[in-house]
Amino acid sequence: MLPKYNVLTEEQVLIIHNESIKILEEIGMDFEYEPALKVFRDQGLKVEGNRVHFTREFIEGKVKLAPAEFTLHARNPEHNLVCGGENIIYMPGYGAPFIQLADGTRRKSTMQDYENIVKLAGASKNLHMTGGTVAEPQDIPDEIRHLKMIYSSIKNSDKCFMGSAEGRERAQDSIEMAALLFGGKDVIKEKPVLISLINSLTPLKFDERMLGALMAYAEAGQAVVVASLVMAGSTGPAALVGTLALQNAEVLAGIALAQSINPGTPVVYGSTSALSDMRTGSLSIGSPETALFISASAQIARFYGVPSRSGGGLNDSKIVDAQAGYESMMTLMAASVTGINFVLHTAGILQYFMAISYEKFMMDDEMAGMLLHYLKGFNFDEDGLAYDAIAKVGPGGHFLTQKHTRKNHKKEFRTPQLSDRAAFDAWSKEKLDTNQRAHKQWQEVLANYVPPALDENIDKKLLEFIAQRS
């Protein structure tokens, strides 16, 4: 493993921490949910209306209760994931309402897209879990979308997946379904199986839906990502450090709430902070400033001793082109080398979170593979030093016929899945660009994918639950 790269000095991290504490103490935050206000009141904090004024002792004390790492359990234990420490978890994009097609057109996403993306993530060697809301199924009524999505995540892959964050009730449904799959709520309370995305309402607010979901998951011992998306320049200041301090205040308050409800609740420090473009107002996620937010967030989370979430294959491009590629690599690499643990939006995102593309998904999957290889770093054992091979070949000569080469290249070199390394003439026969190759590839992967069998009895119970809740 490569050592993690820091972008702030220890002193700078402390400055950000202290600024956040000042924000929480002096300005406070609004919580638009009575049960959450009650928790804070019971903890002895000053609450006026929806405004909660925190204290340094409270925040620092509660954040200490959060575990440094935790295991997220999968239907197939081989896919259990440790979130935290040196580990990195890649997964698909989240929440996009559109599918961008290879021919440049865009359409609404559907349940079929959701299922396809779960399958592509299930098949991937580089994506560790299948994520959540991988496409917004606009053909399913809102009230039952979450049920259908969870079912599809369970049925089409045996990797870890995410629960619904759309309010207490839908969180509860997610928990019920997970309990049916894993053998009861007591079982999952001991072994978390769900992780969900709880967003603050920047600046300095949390709404009822997100708080309801956060409380339901914390009570059930399930993991939550508490994330803040500050749009610097519009929902936050046009200053990088100020934005980090604001984001940090919100995330700390959310983590403190989870720890007040259930000490030891697995939480992840989340950031999706980015820029507002000062000409169009558009969110800009493929920017160097976003890469700085990602990198700093990894380090700030390390300072608190909690796992981090940020980054992904983020970009502002409309299609799968060079901009999509270079911006995504910058943000995915920033997340990977600075030690982000949970990388939502690794694969598929285009158009500042508005669209998912299958072709982009395959391209990002390749990038994830490249980065996983990069992160492994160097091998310093005898094979890695390769002195014997060097001695055998001596001056002049070549290594292509060495046993060491034949054996070791498989260990140390990565074979690309999508990138083209052919000679020019060979490539010229079909002249396929990345978008076109990826288009062929995802269809092949889907056609060949066989979802891991799901116990018939459990399947039946899940379907019954959905029928009863619909």
Add this chain to the structure above:
Amino acid sequence: MNELFSELKQAIIDGDEDIVEELSQKVIDESINPVDAVQEGLIKGIEVVGELWKAGEVFLPDVMMSAEAMKVGLGLLEPEIAKLGMSEGESKGKIVLGTVEGDIHDIGKNITGAMFTAAGYKVFDIGTDIKAEDFVLKAQEVGADIIGASALLTTTMSAQKQIIDYLIEHNLKDQFKVFIGGGPTSQAYADEIGADGWAESADEAVALADRMLAK
């Protein structure tokens, strides 16, 4: 006196609401014609900002702060104009703007409002999470030409349709033009629900309103 109007104009260009407030108060205190102050000061200033924006020479915060300053000036001078029984002169149009029920995304709506203001429209921003009925009541109250509704979630787009349904139900559909916008919306959706206008960006929304109200 011309001096004061050009100072007002400059304060709008600078987006300095404090100075706009001070100068507008001076107009009132010194019994200067408030209609002239609006026409020769405030509006001249915002026109410059609109031109600079179109030329790509200023950024969003510049336009938005000028629009805010404009609001402050009008907030002081309009009551004065009404008190004196004068007429303010024609604005290009009135637009009631809000984010629909269940939705709190407001950045896009705010930008749209500022662009309309900079283009010489009178904007009534009614905030976020607004019921269909409240859009319409406000539009009736101010005699709006356009109702503009923003929605950023696929699940709240249906609330844009509710505004149109409400208008139809109350026989008001031909009184207002309904514009919709926000990330997940599209021309196709606007057509489907019978909205009069859709725009992907604030600039296009203004251009569309210009075309439509000119008819």
